[in-house]
Amino acid sequence: MDDPVFRTLLLFDIEQYGRRDNVEQAFLRRLLYEVANATLLSGAVDETSRLRADRGDSVMELIDAQASVPRLVKTLLTETPALLHSKNRLMAESARMRLRIVLASGYVAVDEHEGWVGSDLNHAVRLLDSDPLREALRNRTDDCVLCVSDSIYQGVVSHGPLGVRPETFHRITVDTKEGPTVAWLHGEPGPTPPSEPATGSVPAAGSVPTSGSVPTPGTAAPQHSETHVDGDQYGQTGGAHHGDTTFHFTRSRRDEQR
Template identity: 35%
Template sequence: MSRPDSFRSPEPLPAALRGMRAPQHVTVLVADVEAFSSRTDTDQMRTREALYEEFRAAFGEELWALCLREDRGDGLLIVVPPRIPKAMVLGTFLPRLERALADRRRGDPLLRIRIAVHAGDVHFDEHGLGGHAVNQAFRLCDSAPLRAAIRTARSDSALLVSDAIHDNVVRGGYENISAASFHAVDVSVKETRTRAWLHVAGDDEAAVRVARETAAAAGRGTAAEDGSGEREPGRERSPERGSESGWGSGREGDGDRTADPTGGISLRAGGDLTIERDSMIAGRDISTGEERRRPRWRRS
């Protein structure tokens, strides 16, 4: 992959650094089209063309040419060079994209897009690009909260930004970026456990609903309850909040927690557990809030 001039160093590297492939701190955007694989081959090709067309129009031809892009089949990886402010990505390009999607709403081909934005060091080589920042962006785009948001939203895009983007951009008071419309969610994808911030343009209720469901599945409160987008007082940020198995994936494992439609919960763990009444558990010592007892085993 050849890099545009916007990614080239304006000055020669010092002698000690020559031969090294120095990473660059950039904005990483990943987009994925909802329900892409269910389309025919012909419709998939038309959808890809429409996806590129809308992003190119949102960025504008001049700035679009400055970005690195990797095709992902049903989506797109965009690396925005350092010279383009992150606030412009969130406050100009993405709102412009949402307006365009609204204009073509339920058009042909249908475009409903999950978008994740992160920032960090990206490494370049003859094969393309990589690094933790790229992995993180893909994890956010593939996360359950973002999938739930686009599945239920009235609008045609859902955005999830990393903690770094939230702290440095969303909360920066920039034009067209309202911190109150970003809601905290816990993300658990593969090895990634992190906090991110969900935004659904034109349907804030969808973002609030997903944030509350995420928090409920993790067994804690949420800053989304007051719509402020702020962290709860006294809560420290942690990359592993809530249950270790994620925000409600339903996968079995130590500390696995699954929502029960009757109002109770079912847990499985290798250690002691404390839960509310009328719940069903399997483990060692059990406490229901009234008394502590050992499980009884019938001898054969």
């Protein structure tokens, strides 16, 4: 196995791919390649600076660390959505392609079977398959949704390079058996689910305090913009993962219900 090298990781995954028939899946795969190639070209990443892995309903790009990450982030926020919109607007709604996208970075090794190995890659795959990303795409009208790793956010996005606004991202946390994985999701956070009022909390307007409750006038319930998701079930195949994983891409992944 080769020594691990630091790379930028770009992952695309098609929403509800498993619900399409064979003809539709073949069409979507061609479309996915077109979008991935156009995104990388616009981001100034040529073919000699990247390595692609095909997972059937998704592709992953291993990009040379010399490629400009700020430019790639800007491309994913502007050019990629515009490209997807221009293609989808010509198709029936049932045939349109919507994408979950993750941009991350870390050390990855390539083994003798051309498989990719590395915990940073594992985290990126878990983000791609996580509930916050799925729910964000499901609840929006956009054709794609972007999530960046904490290292990409802290090292690039938070500094506000040209064309990138840090305030348009919000923090999410995905719990795994190896510990929580922090990332940043582009777009507005979803609504906070209502919680049961606790003893000592402020009663709703017009209600009568019950015995034991101590209303505090003018005190509002704290608000949090972070999304927190439990469960190891959000791995790359829906199962839990242990330690580093070798990903093999010479065979198509089992078709999953999306």
